[in-house]
Amino acid sequence: MKRRAWLSWLWFAIGIVYFFLPLAATFLFSLKGKKGVLSFVAYEHVFADPQFLKTFGFSLEMAVFTVAAGLLLIVPTAIWIHLKVPKAKPLIEFFTLLPFVIPPIILAFGLIRSFSKPPLALVSSPVLLVVGYVIISFPYIYRSVDAGLRAMDLRGLSEAAQSLGSGWTRLIFSVVLPNLRTALLSAVFLTFAIVIGELTLAVLLAWPAFGPYMALMGRNLAYEPAALAILSFAMTWGAIGLIQLVTKSGKDKSSGIGVGAH
Amino acid sequence: MTALDERNDPDPADKSPPDPMGHVPRAARRKEGLAWLGLLPFFVFVFLFMLLPVASIFTGSFQDASGAFTLKNFEHLFRPNILNSYLVTIRVSATTAVLGGALGFLIAYAISLGGLPRPLRSFMSTFAGVASNFAGVPLAFAFIATLGRMGLVTVLLRSFFGIDLYDKGFNLYSFWGLVFTYTYFQIPLMILIILPALDGMKKEWREASENLGASSLQYWLHVGIPVLLPSLLAALILLFGNAFGAYATAYALTGGLINLVPILIGAQIRGNVLHDANLGYTLALGMVIIMTFSIALYSWLQRISSRWVK
Amino acid sequence: MRRVTVVALSAALLVALAPVAFAQSKQLVDAAKKEGQLTVIALPHNWVNYGEMIQAFSAKYGIRVNELNPDGSSAEELEAIKANKDNKGPQAPDVIDVGLKFGPEAVASGLIVPYKVSTWASIPDNVKEKSGYWYGDYYGALAFEVNTDIVKNPPKDWSDLLKPEYKGKFALAGDPRISNQAFLTVVAASLANGGSLENVGPGLQFFAKLNKSGNLIPLIAVTGTVASGETPITVEWDYNALANRDTLAGNPNIQVIIPQTGVVAGVYIQAISAYAPHPSAAKLWMEFLYSDEGQLIWLKGYGHPVRYADLAKRGVIPAALAAKLPPAASYAKVLFPSLEQQTAEGKAIAEGWDRTVGADIQKK
Numbered sequence: 001m002k003r004r005a006w007l008s009w010l011w012f013a014i015g016i017v018y019f020f021l022p023l024a025a026t027f028l029f030s031l032k033g034k035k036g037v038l039s040f041v042a043y044e045h046v047f048a049d050p051q052f053l054k055t056f057g058f059s060l061e062m063a064v065f066t067v068a069a070g071l072l073l074i075v076p077t078a079i080w081i082h083l084k085v086p087k088a089k090p091l092i093e094f095f096t097l098l099p100f101v102i103p104p105i106i107l108a109f110g111l112i113r114s115f116s117k118p119p120l121a122l123v124s125s126p127v128l129l130v131v132g133y134v135i136i137s138f139p140y141i142y143r144s145v146d147a148g149l150r151a152m153d154l155r156g157l158s159e160a161a162q163s164l165g166s167g168w169t170r171l172i173f174s175v176v177l178p179n180l181r182t183a184l185l186s187a188v189f190l191t192f193a194i195v196i197g198e199l200t201l202a203v204l205l206a207w208p209a210f211g212p213y214m215a216l217m218g219r220n221l222a223y224e225p226a227a228l229a230i231l232s233f234a235m236t237w238g239a240i241g242l243i244q245l246v247t248k249s250g251k252d253k254s255s256g257i258g259v260g261a262h
Numbered sequence: 263m264t265a266l267d268e269r270n271d272p273d274p275a276d277k278s279p280p281d282p283m284g285h286v287p288r289a290a291r292r293k294e295g296l297a298w299l300g301l302l303p304f305f306v307f308v309f310l311f312m313l314l315p316v317a318s319i320f321t322g323s324f325q326d327a328s329g330a331f332t333l334k335n336f337e338h339l340f341r342p343n344i345l346n347s348y349l350v351t352i353r354v355s356a357t358t359a360v361l362g363g364a365l366g367f368l369i370a371y372a373i374s375l376g377g378l379p380r381p382l383r384s385f386m387s388t389f390a391g392v393a394s395n396f397a398g399v400p401l402a403f404a405f406i407a408t409l410g411r412m413g414l415v416t417v418l419l420r421s422f423f424g425i426d427l428y429d430k431g432f433n434l435y436s437f438w439g440l441v442f443t444y445t446y447f448q449i450p451l452m453i454l455i456i457l458p459a460l461d462g463m464k465k466e467w468r469e470a471s472e473n474l475g476a477s478s479l480q481y482w483l484h485v486g487i488p489v490l491l492p493s494l495l496a497a498l499i500l501l502f503g504n505a506f507g508a509y510a511t512a513y514a515l516t517g518g519l520i521n522l523v524p525i526l527i528g529a530q531i532r533g534n535v536l537h538d539a540n541l542g543y544t545l546a547l548g549m550v551i552i553m554t555f556s557i558a559l560y561s562w563l564q565r566i567s568s569r570w571v572k
Numbered sequence: 573m574r575r576v577t578v579v580a581l582s583a584a585l586l587v588a589l590a591p592v593a594f595a596q597s598k599q600l601v602d603a604a605k606k607e608g609q610l611t612v613i614a615l616p617h618n619w620v621n622y623g624e625m626i627q628a629f630s631a632k633y634g635i636r637v638n639e640l641n642p643d644g645s646s647a648e649e650l651e652a653i654k655a656n657k658d659n660k661g662p663q664a665p666d667v668i669d670v671g672l673k674f675g676p677e678a679v680a681s682g683l684i685v686p687y688k689v690s691t692w693a694s695i696p697d698n699v700k701e702k703s704g705y706w707y708g709d710y711y712g713a714l715a716f717e718v719n720t721d722i723v724k725n726p727p728k729d730w731s732d733l734l735k736p737e738y739k740g741k742f743a744l745a746g747d748p749r750i751s752n753q754a755f756l757t758v759v760a761a762s763l764a765n766g767g768s769l770e771n772v773g774p775g776l777q778f779f780a781k782l783n784k785s786g787n788l789i790p791l792i793a794v795t796g797t798v799a800s801g802e803t804p805i806t807v808e809w810d811y812n813a814l815a816n817r818d819t820l821a822g823n824p825n826i827q828v829i830i831p832q833t834g835v836v837a838g839v840y841i842q843a844i845s846a847y848a849p850h851p852s853a854a855k856l857w858m859e860f861l862y863s864d865e866g867q868l869i870w871l872k873g874y875g876h877p878v879r880y881a882d883l884a885k886r887g888v889i890p891a892a893l894a895a896k897l898p899p900a901a902s903y904a905k906v907l908f909p910s911l912e913q914q915t916a917e918g919k920a921i922a923e924g925w926d927r928t929v930g931a932d933i934q935k936k
Contacts, residue, residue: 005377005378008371008372008373008378009372009378011368011369011372011376012373012376012378012382015365015369015372015386018446018449019393019446021414022401022407022408023404024408025404025407025413025415026400026403026407028407029796029800033823035823035824073303073304076303077300077301077303080297080300081301084294084297085297085298085300085301088298090558092304093557095304095312097499097500097503097553097557098550098553099312100503100504100507100553101503101507101546101549101552101553102312102316102507102546102550103507103527103528103546105531105532105651106318106531106543107312107315107316109318109651109654110314110316110318111315112655112659112663113315113318113655113658114314116656116658116659116661117658123659123661123663124661131311132311134307134311135311139504140451140500143496143497143500144458146496147458147459147493147496148458150458150459150462150492150493151458151459151462152462180458182457182458186387186391186457186458189388189390189392190391190395190451193394194395196395197396197397197398203640203641204641204652204655205663206638206640206641206661206663212641215399215643216616218399219642219795220616220618220795220815220816220819221819222795222796222798222799225399225796226796229400229403236391236392237388237392240391240392241388399794403797406797406800407800410791411740411789411801411802412722412801412802435791513747513792514791515791516790516791517747517791517792518747518748518790518925518926519790519929525750528750529750529922532645532647533645533647533749533750534645534646534647534671534673534752534755535750535751535918535922536750536919536922537677539651
């Protein structure tokens, strides 16, 4: 494998250059807040604004709820489809890909209209926002989980486990989920990033989220938006890195039945 | 290779003993019917929070501004500039899906099976998580700051190497400039989606094929690609959809130059000049129809590819 | 049907009671305070100094102002009223500030209710709807916003933009098929090139020429791109351009220039939502906006308040404030497209834009 490593390094390097150049350019621009010198004054302005951390914290909270709700809904559904009702796959895939073609403004106004009146008056509760976010994250969560389930021999594993006398819950928690780790992490990362940056739903449902805050800053300022972009990138990366770290420490106990699990 | 066959065998009905009458016994059918019940939570959620709220798309496209029934909106769909915008949107989405898919695959391979140190994988996969959603105005601005006329790279090339990109015909504000920018979030998405599939590729297969004297190309042709094909297709349709509905990046980068359907929808629903919301709904319906066709195509491709694997 | 009758009745009542409105203001203040909140929409803080306006109102009456969707377009404001008809929560706007064109549409869709403020009489007739459904609040003229650190020799007029020294330096601040500001820019260019408020063809041709010569970049100009020098010349409402100049504070230097020919002004209008959760607060807000105090706050934000002539006549404009605006002579040739003209112009530009300026994809 070592002799092939140089090619891997090449692609990795290309990737790094492509990804970091635009970030570097943004960072450089954000340092131009004071004429003629490089300074962090734009960052000082951002941190001086109490709304910055407040809105980021709110979106972080929403992200956690969305991830929980989304995984709770989709993981069992995906496992069920793979094991019991494969014929339902095209239909489920249709519904999970549909959010791509629903303009967020239509979803937002639709949710308001449908849920303004009792008995379903959810419009003033953050539940409606979370629900909207779950819908938007559908494609990513489903696709990640589906990819993970494909990569393992689910049927073989479940038959083996059942012949050894394990029940459904044991199967899911001790066999399937540990092997889904990579896929679940992908789903969590993707959903997190989406919710933290999401704009339209938060604006129209009138919640103090991070996306609208960033858009507001971007309206009339020049250097602060660039600083915000860098900061939000760094903070979201930090949050995701933490998730990776936390789940890693629990992983060492997982079983080795996995197919190619690291 | 039996494990592979089973993995790609989708239909449990095949496992039941062959019925001389040639149809599935009633007990199995009822069991299957009950199995659909397990999907109820999903369907209820989808109905309540997706279909119900956006029913206005479907009803609105059949109405005019005063609410009367009309098919005029669909007539408008066939105007040349609108048809053209659908074509352009499909072109942009397909191009970035393939480009992002290919590059994302190569990088994902590099960090999983390519023999790189493990920390690089965590680095790249967490980075991919953030980058996958770096889009819209911040992304457009980042590329403008890099490759625009006053961009970092443009200025460096001009000052240090005397090369003026724009004099040579390069233009960030074009179809390919947009594609290049879109891949910034397509590549990370691909990386995250294909990683589990790459993890599922057992090292033993590679070693076994090498021991049997197969070249790298033969390995890929007979083992690698067939195994990965379903996941690759699934990832591609996701990347396609991801680009299909996107517009904020395109709007910020190319303004009114490149006609994407989501921009047109925005122009009708929230735009201050045209403002024909019902036409906007119809355009959205058009996108739903195209997406449905794409999914149908994708499902068909999945079916024939699984047959190829066998 | 019943709703129309109710609206007509209340309109009639309000018309009848209008002269007495001023005398009722204490009652109005108390009712508004009782409601405790006002929900506004699409009011960026540095758009004609709305930031100060909101703060001043809130401080004066102790009413909390809930701000929705500052980035919203006029169309979105109407959509927000429509979507929130049954919702009395914080997502439903009480008052709207929209482009002139949207007044009749809002009335036709039953989205707004009439209310004549106490200073009604001093609002010019050509910017108000007879029954008080909507009336103009402020206006501005389209001006060149130039980053003079990059462009040492700023353009003075539309024809200057075609000069080769401005290659790759001009961008619109919006898409003319979507944004008010952008499509009126095309109208202004048309006026400067032999067109009229009825004929925007010359404007489209001007931009076709600008595009062909490479002077026009398809990018949407925002403060960031003007500051970075990517789009050092753009066209915006003078109040926005001046506010940007102040915000950037010399980093970089911005000059705001009213073109010598082709000067177009746009009026925005205020109205109260028919489904406002806080109708008294809404009325109080209107009274505040149209009081001398409110009008001067707009003037501070470089907007021409609609009662400008009346304020000037009574000598209530502080000299220092008047000096901060561009010289009155620049506005001598200003033209106000009427409602009908704007609708027709918008349609012509939206349909002609793709053909003339080319939505053809350029292959790299």
